[in-house]
Amino acid sequence: MHIFHKIEELGNHFSTVSKEESVGMVPTMGALHKGHISLVKKALNDNNHVIVSIFVNPTQFNNAEDLEKYPQTLKEDVALLTEASKKIIVFAPSAQEIYKSGIKSDTYNFGGLEKVMEGEFRDGHFDGVGTIVEKLFDIGKPDNAYFGEKDYQQLQIIKKLVSLKKIPVNIIGCPIVREESGLAMSSRNERLTPELRTEASFIYKTLNDAKQKFGTKSALEVTKWVTEQFAKNKLLELEYFTITNADNLQTIKRKIKTKKYRAFIAVYAKDIRLIDNIALN
Ligand code: PAF
Numbered sequence: 001m002h003i004f005h006k007i008e009e010l011g012n013h014f015s016t017v018s019k020e021e022s023v024g025m026v027p028t029m030g031a032l033h034k035g036h037i038s039l040v041k042k043a044l045n046d047n048n049h050v051i052v053s054i055f056v057n058p059t060q061f062n063n064a065e066d067l068e069k070y071p072q073t074l075k076e077d078v079a080l081l082t083e084a085s086k087k088i089i090v091f092a093p094s095a096q097e098i099y100k101s102g103i104k105s106d107t108y109n110f111g112g113l114e115k116v117m118e119g120e121f122r123d124g125h126f127d128g129v130g131t132i133v134e135k136l137f138d139i140g141k142p143d144n145a146y147f148g149e150k151d152y153q154q155l156q157i158i159k160k161l162v163s164l165k166k167i168p169v170n171i172i173g174c175p176i177v178r179e180e181s182g183l184a185m186s187s188r189n190e191r192l193t194p195e196l197r198t199e200a201s202f203i204y205k206t207l208n209d210a211k212q213k214f215g216t217k218s219a220l221e222v223t224k225w226v227t228e229q230f231a232k233n234k235l236l237e238l239e240y241f242t243i244t245n246a247d248n249l250q251t252i253k254r255k256i257k258t259k260k261y262r263a264f265i266a267v268y269a270k271d272i273r274l275i276d277n278i279a280l281n
Contacts, residue, residue, distance in 0.1 A: 059127070
């Protein structure tokens with residue numbers, strides 16, 4: 001297992017690798033779980049070389065406390081990756097190494113994708129994500145890059161980023177991995193108390209019920225129903241629930257049979273913010 005902290009070390013490593021060999025990249029912020037490992041396994045299956053980047057990107061946090069509390073577990077992450085394959089290359093830079101000219105984001109126009117849901121509730125978040133992903137692609141020069149559908153909005157934005165900036169990388173979205181209870185795997189789950197972790201399964205259960213209801217009810221009726229369910233829940237606080245067009249992520253007013261729709265949710269369990277989403281048709 002190679003662990004590089006410097007951009008130059010990673011560059012030197014790949015200078016000896018044939019251009020014919022494919023490179024897969026799995027960008028992460030560490031605190032790895034089975035969801036990340038499923039991305040890594042897909043990348044290992046598809047490519048000759050796999051880089052897993054581990055970097056808690058400060059510019060995508062709109063909340064200083066959230067950044068401060070974000071788990072940093074490099075030793076455990078490396079152990080988990082070694083179990084998956086010893087040939088993985090870990091790139092774990094410092095903030096100084098990445099943001100040489102100051103910790104700040106570039107600004108992007110993702111055509112409105114960045115203004116809704118996570119973009120609306122986390123000011124500047126997608127500028128931070130765009131900045132770090134563009135930097136990581138420039139550093140690692142992957143042929144393929146893997147992202148989980150739990151962050152479905154992020155996935156759409158990264159697809160838009162590579163098309164806007166003409167970055168030669170295939171973006172591959174991978175299915176959400178869930179805990180046995182249905183709760184979507186997330187590094188933030190580790191911060192939940194056992195009681196909240198059990199209760200958080202209510203999120204996916206409600207999404208599934210909403211999906212069923214969407215067969216016969218309007219988006220507005222389903223949204224109202226979900227809001228009512230959370231109003232009755234004493235431990236979970238709904239931040240948003242919305243039904244959108246699956247491509248442009250804009251909230252829909254009316255259903256059209258031929259279109260694809262998705263429901264998105266963000267919930268607070270105490271101060272821990274959890275997100276999830278589901279394809280509705
Ligand atoms: O999904 C994440 O973990 C992060 O947003 C990413 C893509 C690694 C960028 O920091």
